[in-house]
Amino acid sequence: MALITRRTVHLLLGAVLLLPYVALGWLFVISADGLGWVELLVLLAPAVAIGVGVAFVRGVRALEIAAARALLGVDLPDPDADTWSARRRAAAWLLLNAVLGGAVALLVLVVVPVAAAFVLAPWSSFPPLPTGPAAFWTPPVGVLLLAVLGTVLAVVGAGVARLAPVLLGPSAAERMAAELAASRRAERALAQRNRLARELHDSVGHALTVTTLQAGAAARVLDSDPAFVARALDAIADAGRTALDELDHVLGLLRDGADEAPDRAPQPDLRDLDSLLASTRAAGVQITADVRGTPDTVPLAVSREAYRIVQESLTNAARHAERARLRVAVDPDAVLIELTNPVRAGGTPGGGRGITGMRERVAVLGGELTAGLGSGEWRVHARLPLAGSTV
Numbered sequence: 001m002a003l004i005t006r007r008t009v010h011l012l013l014g015a016v017l018l019l020p021y022v023a024l025g026w027l028f029v030i031s032a033d034g035l036g037w038v039e040l041l042v043l044l045a046p047a048v049a050i051g052v053g054v055a056f057v058r059g060v061r062a063l064e065i066a067a068a069r070a071l072l073g074v075d076l077p078d079p080d081a082d083t084w085s086a087r088r089r090a091a092a093w094l095l096l097n098a099v100l101g102g103a104v105a106l107l108v109l110v111v112v113p114v115a116a117a118f119v120l121a122p123w124s125s126f127p128p129l130p131t132g133p134a135a136f137w138t139p140p141v142g143v144l145l146l147a148v149l150g151t152v153l154a155v156v157g158a159g160v161a162r163l164a165p166v167l168l169g170p171s172a173a174e175r176m177a178a179e180l181a182a183s184r185r186a187e188r189a190l191a192q193r194n195r196l197a198r199e200l201h202d203s204v205g206h207a208l209t210v211t212t213l214q215a216g217a218a219a220r221v222l223d224s225d226p227a228f229v230a231r232a233l234d235a236i237a238d239a240g241r242t243a244l245d246e247l248d249h250v251l252g253l254l255r256d257g258a259d260e261a262p263d264r265a266p267q268p269d270l271r272d273l274d275s276l277l278a279s280t281r282a283a284g285v286q287i288t289a290d291v292r293g294t295p296d297t298v299p300l301a302v303s304r305e306a307y308r309i310v311q312e313s314l315t316n317a318a319r320h321a322e323r324a325r326l327r328v329a330v331d332p333d334a335v336l337i338e339l340t341n342p343v344r345a346g347g348t349p350g351g352g353r354g355i356t357g358m359r360e361r362v363a364v365l366g367g368e369l370t371a372g373l374g375s376g377e378w379r380v381h382a383r384l385p386l387a388g389s390t391v
Contacts, residue, residue, distance in 0.1 A: 003073050004150070007157025010071035012108075014101020017094065022102075055091035064093055065168050072161040076168055093167040100156060111149045118142030194360060207243035209283070209315050211236050235282040269303035270295035270335075273310065273328065280314045286323040287314070293330025302384050305361045306335045309369075312354045313339040313380045320378065334367070337382040343373065358382070 054060070061079050068074045079086065117126040119142035121135040129138055218232035268276070277289055295303060310328065317324035317339065324341035355371050358380070362369040367384040 004154045004157060006071040006073065007161065008104070008153045010067060011097070011101050011104040011153070011157060011160065013067070013071075014097035014099070015105035016101070018098040018102040021098070052091075055094045056087045058087075060094065061086055061090035061168065064090055068161075068164045068168055072157070072164055074161050074164045074168075076165065077170060089167045093164075096163070096167070097160070100160065104153065104156060107149065107152070111145055115142040115145040115149070118145065197357070207239040209318050211239050211243075231282070235279065239279060267304050268311075269300060269307045270298055270310075270328070270330075271303070272307060276307070276311055276314065277326075280318055283318050284322065285314070285318045287317075288323075288325045290325075290327045292328070295328075295330060298330055298335055299386060302335055302365060302386055305365060306337060306382075306384055308361060309337055309358050309380075309382050309384075310339070312358055313337070316354060316378070316380075317341040333386055335382075335384045335386070337380070337384070339380045340377050342376060343378050 065076045065079060069076055117129060118138040120126065121129040121131055121138040121142075122133070123131075125131050129135060215232070215236060218229045221228050273289075273291060273295065277287055281287055298306070306328070310326065314324065314326070320343055321341035324339055327336070327338040329336040358371065359369055362382055362384065365384050367382060369380075369382045371380045372378075
């Protein structure tokens with residue numbers, strides 16, 4: 001009932017919009033006899049232009065949407081485009097409401113007094129209706145007229161509510177644009193989450209692997225080699241500090257947004273390769289490294305991703321082998337990374353999320369990656385192009 005009442009109010013608002021136009025038209029009708037055609041045209045042309053132009057004013061559609069939401073109970077999105085197509089549909093909605101509002105107001109003004117007369121006829125005189133006992137039939141008719149009026153108002157209000165999304169809602173092109181924008185936002189959000197997952201997996205995962213291996217090795221020689229235990233504890237402490245820095249960086253991105261948040265600490269790149277090799281060697285992995293070229297000349301975007309690929313490859317090697325060979329070459333057009341290590345029986349170095357993360361890093365830069373078993377060794381080969389990279 002409350003919804004029907006609100007929709008009736010919306011229809012009557014259309015009658016309010018129609019009143020100035022009716023008054024203006026009546027003014028011209030009564031003034032036509034005293035004006036010539038030229039004078040009448042001079043007055044009529046700007047009046048019509050103003051009357052029609054009001055429907056196309058910027059912001060009218062927003063007001064119509066607000067009224068439709070509050071009174072018709074229609075869920076309409078906020079207007080996101082002020083196009084002429086949207087203004088034309090808003091003008092059509094205004095015209096529809098004015099016409100229907102005028103008709104509904106006229107119907108209410110006629111039916112309500114007539115129904116009241118029918119209901120009161122047995123006690124009051126409303127010619128040509130009978131009065132007294134002879135008017136026993138008029139009250140039911142009056143109630144019936146009110147019921148019919150209520151039904152008509154409900155049906156018209158429901159019809160207007162169904163038309164609201166057509167005239168006030170987004171057009172097909174606007175809906176497609178909104179869906180495309182939402183899809184792009186979801187794609188960016190997914191890319192950000194994947195980026196954070198890669199950072200967390202590669203950085204903290206490497207530190208935990210080194211810590212685990214160092215702790216295990218120290219436990220085995222706790223009584224026989226105190227010096228090794230001391231070095232292992234120092235390596236564990238360094239790995240923990242590095243992991244905390246990396247974790248702080250990732251949590252900062254999560255809190256502030258991956259695109260807007262400033263880096264809380266400089267992120268490692270190929271210039272930090274020596275410390276990465278040292279920490280992995282300290283975990284007990286024998287690494288033969290061959291680094292050619294000048295890492296300082298590599299754009300930071302490529303250098304950081306290359307560092308993470310090497311880091312994840314060394315983490316896998318530390319988990320599944322005791323030695324590895326690493327080759328990093330900085331060419332004029334690309335960075336080449338190759339790491340090979342033997343695999344223990346039953347080892348599955350490619351079974352985790354690390355390889356997926358490396359593939360995503362390489363794909364972002366438009367490079368190439370191959371990773372797999374061959375001749376009893378695990379081999380990772382990556383090529384990261386330098387062209388088009390951003391710092």
